[in-house]
Amino acid sequence: MSQAVRVRFAPSPTGYLHIGGVRTALFNWLWARKNGGKFVLRIEDTDQERSTPESVKVILDSMTWLGMTWDEGPGVGGAFGPYTQMERLAIYKEHAERLITSGKAYRCFCTKEELDVQRAALKAKDPKAQFRYPGTCRDRKDTPSLPFVVRFKVPSDGDIRYVDKVFGEVITPNTAQQDFVLLRSDGVPLYNFGCVVDDMTMGITLVARGRDHMVNTPLQIMLYAAFGVAPPDMAHLPMMLAPNGEKLSKRHGAVSVGEYKAQGYSPEAVLNYLVRFGWSHGDQEVFSLGELVDAFNWEACGRGDGKFDAKKFLAIQHEHMKTPRLTPDDVYVARLVPFLEARGLTVDPARVAKVIPMIRERATTFVDAADRLDFVFRDVPVMDDKASQKFLVAANVAHLRVLADVLEKVSSWEEKALEDATNAWLAEKALNIKDVAQPARVALTGRTASPGLFEVVAALGREGALGRLRSAAEIAASR
RNA sequence: GGCCCCAUCGUCUAGCGGUUAGGACACUGGCCUCUCACGUCGGUAACAUGGGUUCAAGUCCCAUUGGGGUCACCA
Numbered sequence: 414m415s416q417a418v419r420v421r422f423a424p425s426p427t428g429y430l431h432i433g434g435v436r437t438a439l440f441n442w443l444w445a446r447k448n449g450g451k452f453v454l455r456i457e458d459t460d461q462e463r464s465t466p467e468s469v470k471v472i473l474d475s476m477t478w479l480g481m482t483w484d485e486g487p488g489v490g491g492a493f494g495p496y497t498q499m500e501r502l503a504i505y506k507e508h509a510e511r512l513i514t515s516g517k518a519y520r521c522f523c524t525k526e527e528l529d530v531q532r533a534a535l536k537a538k539d540p541k542a543q544f545r546y547p548g549t550c551r552d553r554k555d556t557p558s559l560p561f562v563v564r565f566k567v568p569s570d571g572d573i574r575y576v577d578k579v580f581g582e583v584i585t586p587n588t589a590q591q592d593f594v595l596l597r598s599d600g601v602p603l604y605n606f607g608c609v610v611d612d613m614t615m616g617i618t619l620v621a622r623g624r625d626h627m628v629n630t631p632l633q634i635m636l637y638a639a640f641g642v643a644p645p646d647m648a649h650l651p652m653m654l655a656p657n658g659e660k661l662s663k664r665h666g667a668v669s670v671g672e673y674k675a676q677g678y679s680p681e682a683v684l685n686y687l688v689r690f691g692w693s694h695g696d697q698e699v700f701s702l703g704e705l706v707d708a709f710n711w712e713a714c715g716r717g718d719g720k721f722d723a724k725k726f727l728a729i730q731h732e733h734m735k736t737p738r739l740t741p742d743d744v745y746v747a748r749l750v751p752f753l754e755a756r757g758l759t760v761d762p763a764r765v766a767k768v769i770p771m772i773r774e775r776a777t778t779f780v781d782a783a784d785r786l787d788f789v790f791r792d793v794p795v796m797d798d799k800a801s802q803k804f805l806v807a808a809n810v811a812h813l814r815v816l817a818d819v820l821e822k823v824s825s826w827e828e829k830a831l832e833d834a835t836n837a838w839l840a841e842k843a844l845n846i847k848d849v850a851q852p853a854r855v856a857l858t859g860r861t862a863s864p865g866l867f868e869v870v871a872a873l874g875r876e877g878a879l880g881r882l883r884s885a886a887e888i889a890a891s892r
Numbered sequence: 893g894g895c896c897c898c899a900u901c902g903u904c905u906a907g908c909g910g911u912u913a914g915g916a917c918a919c920u921g922g923c924c925u926c927u928c929a930c931g932u933c934g935g936u937a938a939c940a941u942g943g944g945u946u947c948a949a950g951u952c953c954c955a956u957u958g959g960g961g962u963c964a965c966c967a
Contacts, residue, residue, distance in 0.1 A: 425967055432913040454934040460966050525965055532964095543963060563967055580897070589963090604967045628896065628962045651898075652960070660960095686904095689916090691898040693905055696915040715898095717907075718960060722903050725917040735930080785928090814905040850926030862928035 418450025420617045422760045423478075423485075423608070425457045426468035429669035432721075433623065433653050433661060436687040443623050443688070443709040453615060454486030456497040456792050457608070459601050466570040469497075475670035479680045480702065485615075490747070493615040498607050505602040508610045508640070509595050513611040517639040518595055520561040521550040545591040563596040564638065573631035577650035578711040579617070585631040593632060605629055609636040612645060631710035639881055642753055648711055651691050652718045661721055668741040677752055677779030679740060684729040684872045689834075691715050691728075699732050701739055724874060752783035758790040768872050771864035785864070789872055791812030794859035794881065801855060805889040813886040826875050832867040 424430065445452035454476065458464035478692040485491025495501055512518035532544040543713060548737060551566065567590045574584040595606040602610065612620060627649045637644040655665035672681055685700050692715070694708045733739045746765050753760045767790050776782035788794040818884045819838045823830050839846060850866050857869050857878060
């Protein structure tokens with residue numbers, strides 16, 4: 414009885430994939446997956462000034478990285494293509510002519526320049542007035558051979574009402590509208606027309622988009638009515654703003670998917686943070702993708718705008734990195750290796766897998782993880798000067814040497830045995846672990862903060878660990 | 893300014909007439925501890941204001957205030 418769900422994400426390829434756009438894509442994607450429906454990706458490139466092929470590629474790559482696969486669209490095709498608007502101009506033209514024929518739209522020969530003059534004149538008289546197309550060509554009978562746009566004939570009275578899946582009933586009086594342009598003089602459709610023709614011909618059943626589009630929805634519903642077609646369900650999402658309440662943009666920090674990828678975020682964590690922005694599921698904060706697909710619904714979407722919180726985002730990312738259920742070891746390794754290699758390190762994935770437990774609970778991003786594991790993959794650790802000067806000093810030479818000697822006698826090079834042997838020595842000499850831990854840590858890792866000392870010793874292997882302790886002792890002795 | 897939308901801790905939010913107003917992030921005190929983390933126990937912190945409706949309003953209605961969106965041959 415209910416038709417199969419078909420939703421879409423229709424970005425404009427004018428730059429990067431913005432984190433806010435990802436959120437609207439996500440809500441659509443979740444709805445499709447939850448209902449076994451189709452998720453369509455459509456490229457709205459009718460703004461030829463700003464659209465670029467590079468941007469299309471960035472968007473596709475970002476969507477792929479995020480795991481939001483599309484069932485129809487660029488690269489995968491589908492029965493309702495093409496999925497790029499500039500390849501659909503004939504379809505828009507045909508639909509525009511249909512509206513002209515049925516008297517729902519008309520050719521307007523007013524030029525942009527003429528209208529700009531009229532607009533300026535009005536503003537000059539009354540700065541607060543809003544210019545609206547006066548309907549000059551509305552009832553024009555002649556058809557001069559001049560360039561023209563196609564305008565929609567907005568009903569002069571009545572109103573448009575629809576029930577938004579998030580905001581409930583929305584009523585807008587028609588008197589608030591003007592005869593808007595469907596098709597530019599060069600035959601390229603404007604947003605509202607292209608959007609409606611595409612959604613209609615692509616069989617879209619629900620349109621979910623940002624609240625900044627809510628003003629377009631009444632116009633689009635008029636168009637559906639003009640075509641004699643029932644409009645799809647509508648759902649608007651509250652806006653994600655910058656911490657200061659402005660529109661979220663580059664100047665507020667990272668806003669593109671690519672930046673978060675580069676910073677070592679997980680795609681699941683990105684989606685997890687974004688979904689909780691404007692949607693909730695009781696007290697649950699952390700979700701796997703599967704859980705999201707199951708739990709998502711429109712009823713639990715909030716209506717208030719919100720502000721982006723980078724710290725909470727990082728916390729969600731950290732949560733995903735800590736939890737093997739959310740980030741299995743093999744996934745962890747696959748994502749971490751490129752970041753290690755980016756540091757110029759040569760790494761064996763099997764070895765990476767072995768040392769991940771050392772940093773599971775500590776690393777917040779893969780960049781952070783690579784940094785924390787850096788010392789493992791070098792012959793000589795990168796030495797922090799302050800750490801070296803504070804701990805690799807004459808007073809610690811003996812401890813470092815003896816520790817190396819004690820460890821050397823351990824037959825089984827594993828954490829427990831190494832720790833036991835060390836503790837035995839400490840007990841015998843009435844020493845405290847604190848007396849040797851920091852100097853040893855600096856010797857082994859080059860830093861004052863690291864995973865547990867004996868995890869580190871074990872991970873470095875007999876030769877590596879003993880060598881580092883002894884050469885550090887030399888450095889300390891020379892001071 | 894017109895039209896539209898919104899309003900619970902600093903932030904994301906739970907709440908769908910009766911709650912000591914809950915959780916998370918952030919901040920913060922203690923515990924744990926070889927560092928850093930993790931973990932754990934605790935703390936500070938919110939219903940914008942004014943009217944109604946009701947035995948009873950964070951929850952319903954109205955107004956005010958505040959915030960946001962949008963007013964193109966951009967999307």
